[in-house]
Amino acid sequence: MRTHKIAAIPGDGIGTEVIAAGLEVLKTAAARDGGFTLDVETFPWGTDYYLEHGRMMPEDALETLKPFDAIYFGSAGDPRVPDHVSLWGLRLAICQPFDQYANVRPARLLPGIEGPLRGVTDLDWVIVRENTEGEYAGAGGRVHQGHPEEVGMDVAVFTRAGVERVQRFAFELARTRPAKHLTLVTKSNAQRHGMVMWDEVFAAIKGDYPDVETDKVLVDAMTTRMVLKPETLDVIVATNLHADILSDLAAALSGSLGIAPTANLNPEARYPSMFEPIHGSAFDIMGQGIANPVGAFWSAVMMLENLGEARAAANLMQAIERYTGAGEDMPRDLGGQATTKQVTQAVIARLEGRND
Template sequence: GSAGDPNIPDHITLWGLRLKICQTLDQYANVRPARLLPGIKGPLAGVTAEDLDWVIVRENSEGEYAGAGGRAHVGLPEEVGLDVSIFTRVGVERIQRFAFELAQSRPRKKLTLVTKSNAQRHGMVFWDSVFERIKSDYPDVETDKMLVDAMTTRMVLDPKSLDTVVATNLHADVLSDLAAALTGSLGIAPTGNLRPERDMPSMFEPIHGSAFDITGKGVANPIGTFWSSAMMLEHLGETEAASRLMSAIERVTADGSVLPRDLGGTATTRQVTDAVLGALAAGNV
């Protein structure tokens, strides 16, 4: 679940908990599915579930979130703050190969690389060059490349042209929030922080973060947590349980009578939870 406190700066809770877990356990593959669930109408007119079914793969251990940098001359007119992106060949190649293998497992077998190599001529060009070098190892995967600013336009205007996407830690973080909004709400979006080698634990969570304006009101959307749980079950090899949970979620969204307010309904967190539990208990999902 999301963690935070309105009295603690976000960068303290992020670096003290989530990033501490992901980097210490080297959970380098962040996987963020985005698709229109049954009954959910996204903001894009005429876009169907067949048009918008993506998986965004985010490098999760280095890049813009490597933690390199600092501040000097604090409080003085010449104060400076510095963050340095770090891209290693090991880090870039392993996340790109993970994305290629994921694309191979999906029906369309298509992978889009997102960088900003026209302006960031070192790290981003490095990402491009690694991609060019390894893509011949996956001849069954169709590939293309986009600059991150142009990618936001493509996601809105031509969603059906996309399938699997791979990008840096920062770029994929931003793009996955846009993807969640295009599928109806940030409240439904799941994520898995994976250690693909399985020699250390993986971690699963909704992507929405903490929402201090609704804390304690009982109106938060629990679907992102449930979907993340389905991803966890699948990762653990409990495919039948994962399928049952995902089917229960989809039955509730398709029915449309019990939806949280961020999806246009009036249901509380408890009511949505009870509806999903009811769908599971029905035994035919």
């Protein structure tokens, strides 16, 4: 029997609640499949760890994580600590050293969920976000702090190698989908160096993928296209910042941030990839037992796919879709009153073949 080592990092806020729910669902998925087991170790890193130790995770955290097959991550962020401290101390401190350069964020209308776009019943996108450089490279600094002449700089760093590899990843993904269509998003009319390089790399490599139809659009125009012409989009590739913003819009248009998944991939598998729901720590509802765990479940589907457990992934996705399609006991962000526990039990029941 196959065994996959999973590092669970619930993190902050509702991350602890949805990751616990996700692990329960994953245990059921493995039991139903019968061909593999999950060896899960949970790490209590995050803001509580920071307040006790002065850092979000131990100094040797990356060495600890490296032998694992995948990382199942909750969220980073807590009002007690500045957001840039928690993000750079935990999530980005894993993504960048582990070269998880392809951030993949599907967005589609699941059965039974009505999005905010009137008359739109078939929304199915995948946003590919460059995940290790660009606007979040971390280059920059502040000088003359506290004085009127204070300067703060964040420098967007784009390398040709980094741009080309994420674009090729997006092309390869697009050719696996029925529409075989890839849209490049930049802001090259105003940012005439890095963004123009993004355009030029795209033009140079698209001939290697003659089966994929392409177009490109400026990021501001993309926001209106997502709302007014969603049927014209399939796979979208963009920079770290642009895709970060667009994927939140995509999640909202597909019904709720609570259902949206993320995969932070190191496609060459030199390091473990990391899977997380998109919604963040949501401290306003922490501890109330009402967090929507579907985003964590869908992220678990992506993790199972990455581990090579396609059958178990398909079974779990079908259970999620049967749950949302039933239209009963939906969580609060989808118009219902179901608790985290109730949603979890409903998905497990369908995964086990009950309540179909």
